Amino acid sequence: MKVKEFVKKRYGEIATTEESCCSSTCCGSSATDVALRIGYSEEDLRRVPAASSMGLGCGNPVAVAELEEGETVVDLGSGGGIDVFLAAHKVGAAGKVIGVDMTEEMIDKARDIAAQYGYENVEFRLGEIEDLPVEDGVADVVISNCVVSLSPDKEQVFREAYRVLKPGGRLFVSDLVTEGDLPLEVKQSLGAWACCIAGALEKGRYLETIRRVGFKAVRITAESTYAIDVSQDLRGKITSVQVEAHRR
Numbered sequence: 001m002k003v004k005e006f007v008k009k010r011y012g013e014i015a016t017t018e019e020s021c022c023s024s025t026c027c028g029s030s031a032t033d034v035a036l037r038i039g040y041s042e043e044d045l046r047r048v049p050a051a052s053s054m055g056l057g058c059g060n061p062v063a064v065a066e067l068e069e070g071e072t073v074v075d076l077g078s079g080g081g082i083d084v085f086l087a088a089h090k091v092g093a094a095g096k097v098i099g100v101d102m103t104e105e106m107i108d109k110a111r112d113i114a115a116q117y118g119y120e121n122v123e124f125r126l127g128e129i130e131d132l133p134v135e136d137g138v139a140d141v142v143i144s145n146c147v148v149s150l151s152p153d154k155e156q157v158f159r160e161a162y163r164v165l166k167p168g169g170r171l172f173v174s175d176l177v178t179e180g181d182l183p184l185e186v187k188q189s190l191g192a193w194a195c196c197i198a199g200a201l202e203k204g205r206y207l208e209t210i211r212r213v214g215f216k217a218v219r220i221t222a223e224s225t226y227a228i229d230v231s232q233d234l235r236g237k238i239t240s241v242q243v244e245a246h247r248r
Contacts, residue, residue, distance in 0.1 A: 003152055003199070004152065007150050007194050008103050010194040011079070011106060012104065012105040012106070014056070015054075015080070015103060015105035015109045016105050031053055031054050031055030031056075032055070033055075034055035034057075035053050035055060035082075038057055038058055038060065038174075038240070039059050039174075040060050040082075044062075044063075044086060047085075047086065047089055048081075048085040048086055049085065049113045049116070049117050051113055052082040052084075052085055052110070052113055053082050054079060056146065057146045058145065058175065058176055058240040059146065059174025059175075059222075059240060060083075060145075060174065061083060061144065061145055061172040061174045061242070062083050062087050062090065064172055064221060064222075064244070065087075065090075065143055065170065067090035067091055068140075069090075069094060069095060070092065070094040071090075071091045071095050071140040072091070072095060072096045072097075072138055072139050072141075073087045073091060073095070073097045073098070073139060073140065073142070074097075074099075074132070074134055074139040074143070074161075074164055075087065075098070075100065075142075075144065075145075076129045076132075076142065076143070076147055076157065076161065077102075077129055077144055077145070077146075077147025077148075077150070078100060078110060078124060079106050079110070079147075080106065080110055080113070081099055081109075081110035081122070081124065084097045084098075084110065084124070085114075085117075085119060087143065088121050091121065093121055096122070096123070097121060097122045097123070098123050098125060098139075099122065099123070099124045099125070100126075100127050100129060100132055101127075102127065102128045102129070104126060107124050107125070107126045110124045111124050129157045129160065130153050130157055130160060131156075131160065132160045132163075132164055135164070136163055137163075137164065137165065137166050139164045139165050139166065139169055140169055141169060141170050141172065142161045142165055142169070142170075142171050142172070143171075143172050144161075144172075144173045144174070144175070145173075145174045146196050146240075147175075149175050149176045149177075149196040149197075149199045149200045149201070150199055152199065154201060154206070154209055155209050158171075158209060158210050158213045158215070162213050162214050162215060165247040166247070167247060168247060169246070169247045170246055171210070171215060171244065171245040171246070171247070172243070172244055173242070173243045173245075174241070174242050175196075175200075175206070175240075175243065176196050176197065176200045176238055176241075177202065177203040177206045177238075177241055178200045178202050179237050179238070180237055181202075182197070182237060186198055197238060200238060203220075206241075206243075207220070207243070210243065214247070214248055215247060215248075216247075217244070217246045218243065218244070218245040219244055219245075220241050220243055221242045221243070221244050222242040223240065223241045223242070224239070225238070225239060225240075
């Protein structure tokens with residue numbers, strides 16, 4: 001089975017069973033514990049529907065994006081919608097947040113949550129982050145939370161993010177990168193791909209990929225060692241980073 005097909009199937013299962021990737025195979029914690037550990041506050045979790053917090057991220061891009069009322073935000077790989085709903089509170093009724101996910105079950109789940117809780121300034125679109133179903137130059141901000149590392153073609157993901165941003169728009173990404181090379185058996189593991197590990201790029205290469213598509217002022221604003229309990233070989237080799245960049 002190809003990487004993308006496996007990842008799509010795995011996240012479809014997570015959406016319908018409410019099982020967390022992190023709680024089952026990567027992190028050894030509940031979804032709430034994971035959310036608190038990676039940067040969401042208790043207030044954040046109170047502000048969004050509980051079902052949208054699935055323990056799937058590695059940061060909190062909304063917390064650092066400095067969103068303003070009336071802005072348009074695009075979330076790459078929106079999952080259950082936690083970051084979309086947090087952003088929706090920031091941009092207000094005059095703003096809009098578009099979540100894109102390739103997994104039908106995730107889109108259905110997020111749409112149901114939005115309808116149940118009356119979110120009128122959000123929209124969830126089915127599509128791949130390498131080919132966003134979003135018009136050119138409509139977004140003030142693009143965010144993503146531990147999803148770019150799932151893509152086999154990260155440069156194309158960043159090209160698409162650049163395309164949908166307005167001139168001067170901002171990119172805020174939480175993701176996993178590596179410190180040195182990963183063991184070959186990890187790189188070839190579909191399970192490790194689904195946990196955002198096997199597809200992680202070396203830190204410098206990750207930043208250079210963002211610069212190569214045209215972004216400027218690319219920088220890591222925060223980083224921390226990512227807790228890995230499944231393999232001694234991975235300890236100290238995976239880092240969670242918050243990256244900021246700007247479209248020219």
